[in-house]
Amino acid sequence: MTSGKVSLIGAGPGSIAYLTLKGQHLLSQAEVLIYDDLVDPQLLQLVPSNCVQLHVGKRGGSPSTPQDIINLLLVDFCSQGKQVVRLKGGDPFIFGRANPEIGALIAANCHYEVIPGISSALAAPLLAGIPLTDKDLSRCFVVLSAHDPDILDWDAIAKIDTIVILMGGRFLEDIIQNLQEKGRSPSTPIAIIRHCARPEQQVWIGTLGDIVDQITEESLSPTVMVIGDVVKLRNMTTSPSLPLSGKTVIVTRAAEQSSKFSDLLQEQGATVIEMPALEITPPSSWEGLDQAIATLKDFHWLILTSANGVHYFFERLANAGKDTRALAGVKIAVVGKKTAESLKQYGLLADYIPPDFVADSLIEHFPENLSGQKILFPRVETGGREVLVKDLSVVGAEVVEVAAYQSGCPKQINPQAWQVLQEGMADIVTFASSKTVQNFYHLVKVALTSKSKYTPQSLLENVCLASIGPQTSKTCYEAFGRVDVEAQEYTLEGLTAALIQWAKTQN
Template sequence: MPKGIVYLVGAGPGNPDLLTVRARQLIESAEVLVYDYLVHPAFTHLLPDDCEQICVGKRKGFHSKKQEEIQEILLAKAAEGKRVVRLKGGDPFLFGRGGEEAMALAEAGIEFEIVPGITSAMGAAAYSGIPLTNRSTNATLVFVTGHENPEKLDTTVDWENLPKKDSTICIYMGVANLDRISERLMAGGFLPETPTACVEWATMGHQRVCRGSLGTIAQESKSFGLKAPAIIIVGETAAMSEDLSWFENKPLQGRKLVVTRSKGQASELSSMLEKTGAEVIGLPLISITGAVKPEVADEIFAEIASYDWLVFSSPNGVRYFFEAFFQKFEDIRSLGFLRIAAVGKSTAKEIKKYFVSTDLIPKEANAESLAEALVETDSLDSAKVLVVAGNLGRDVLIDKLEEARAIVDRFEVYKTEQTDLSENPSAKMFREQGADGILFTSSSGVRSFIDQAKYLQLSPDALRPKTVSIGPITSATMKQIGMPVDIEAKEASLDSLVDAVVKRFGK
């Protein structure tokens, strides 16, 4: 049996983009993932398909596993010879009980590794424009837990004697005790006018910042509706947030959007939305995998140089076609002198990655427009055309080309299937919180959403999302099954889709 190992990994303050390179590498190769409640579901999308996922998260009023049980899970899975990733919010050694878990592993003789993460206070400060240190105002930085009740006689935090001069105090888990914490800090000599900021859901698209002074922050936080998780920052540099707050100025900051693209496709759209400040929930309703039959590929590639047109109906077709092509050939010139057509700009963009030019792109990104554009070239009579498609490709393209007397071969290179959302962490997050908008980029995604509706029923308090369509084909499917189309992109491209979302939801 292989020797097991446990990695105690910091997931950072919440934003998936702030995951370290080492943490990402370990998640991508994990055999078992043991994760906390505050860990973003996007991290689970990096996992191998056969990885066992165990949620042991804790939140106020709900503890799925006691600390002793968590440690027993780590020991048991490592004893099975597994590569175990224990993913913890922030940094594993900062108010995360990672030290207790590491000690349990050390005492059991199990190999482990500590992978630091960006701690929540650092993320909260950076994303709210608060320098934690500043040469002219403070040279002392204090991290302290506010989870303890300040009224306790045996509290380990000496609130009255925390450093006051030239210091910044970062308080973790202190929202519930904010009134008493602020009272005790002032009783210890902190001035009531000391700038104070509370950063809720730091680094996330729905981050909020409550600003005030130490003497007013308790009351202001109540009016603000401040809730955990939040970091409280006390000190002169907290006042700099008004001028340095860059994240709150992004057009979609405060918006939560659901991306329904497949696991392999979602990253580009998610990245585009996150750059505008949105929080993205990745909810892959479909999975797309290569489905090239070797015997068919052999026949196609044996005749590839004899085709007049190579037609791509999607970016997925481009990726899986060239993957199969380069398994057979070493040189792109083996394509011969054929011309290439793409259904739209996104597909042409994918083709360009292989240093190949696209000869024809229709004005509208759909099969009908692509067929009409090809017919208008007057080059189809007796021409050999290879249409690259997936298992759900529409026959309208091939039918119209054959009507124009083309000799058409269909090359199926990938298959689209529904994903199982029954145990999906992102589906759970969507059910509990809802979203401002849910983005559909394909008809198959729309059908999967309807077919799996029982796993996507929103809780009574969840935000009801507007529906967003990438274009006419997807919109037609939505209307056909009775789903409203609240927003539609002007053209079927990711750029146009993001523009439509920013126009509707932007500040």
């Protein structure tokens, strides 16, 4: 039996973008995930589908899982030989309560390791454009937790150039009073940063004398406070030249698929929320595809129109005990740059890719006469476009359609994406296929209650709707009555370029 291990991982300040590579690797191998509040919901999608997930978050003033229970869970699962990930916000060793958990693991002779994370104490000021040190204004800084302000040495704290306070939202007035009593001026600058590294991040700037008036009736959890003259240096933004800085983008995609598109957008400064709008599953029966694979030598062409089609075709090819050599004599046509890239992963290059990467131009530019040619077309089981098959048949080709996969709509909308939409924080929603448009519309419509003042169209009134190409745009018009951005090159790179051009017009 494999020995168990517990990995205590720092999830970072809020966004999945700030998770370490080692943390990501360990999450991908987790058999049990025990996670805190404030971790990005997208992190939960990094674990295997059969991973046991347990939420044990602790929030001030709310019911919480007792620490003793958390310790017992870690020891119990580890003793069963499981690979356990204990996912903590920020860094495990900065107010992360790692010590009692490590103590329990040591006492039970359990293997463990600790993976550092980026603490909000460091990230929140940076993401708000506030440096913690400066050669003139701040030679040092202190980080403290203020959930129990009465036990702190305010005499010593007040003398530090820059003060960073975590977990102090409920005690703001006590903090201000203590600092002023120990000599800090009412004119001392203060910044309060709520929900750092998230799309809903907010920053209030004031002084010890007036900040309370600014945040009356605001919930200050979770927040990071920065007190000191460095607050005057705010707006030293980390990436002012990136064209999508300050834009929150919802990327609709297939569940459990990594998103290269998200990486492209983040490289341009965007905050990305990935929203699964498709569930890709095996077809209801493999019979048709397996039979076609058994007679591959009878086909002249194999047409692949999606990365999913590529994946499932080669999965069944391997299941039949065959490899790419079985395709000797069969030419391959692919639609889409992503499909071509997926094919390359199997060591194959397409014999033909239509211009503009779209199916509509496949027949018009086909490199040879298709009359009498037998074509294998592995495709989505239901809901796919019929135009391609019809056009191939018109020119005399014999098309054998087989179900290679099925695509469906998730049962409910991603909670983080829904919150961003409801609170008006989304700037852009992107669509890379007609089905993502249809499913996104359905998910939003279902999420809106009968008493809601919104419709899917009005909820997105101030949101840019971005499409990868004409067919997707057509579906956008049908669902929402408009499209704001359409890629000139019908690829993810093309859509990124179109969004960059759109962003320039907004400034």
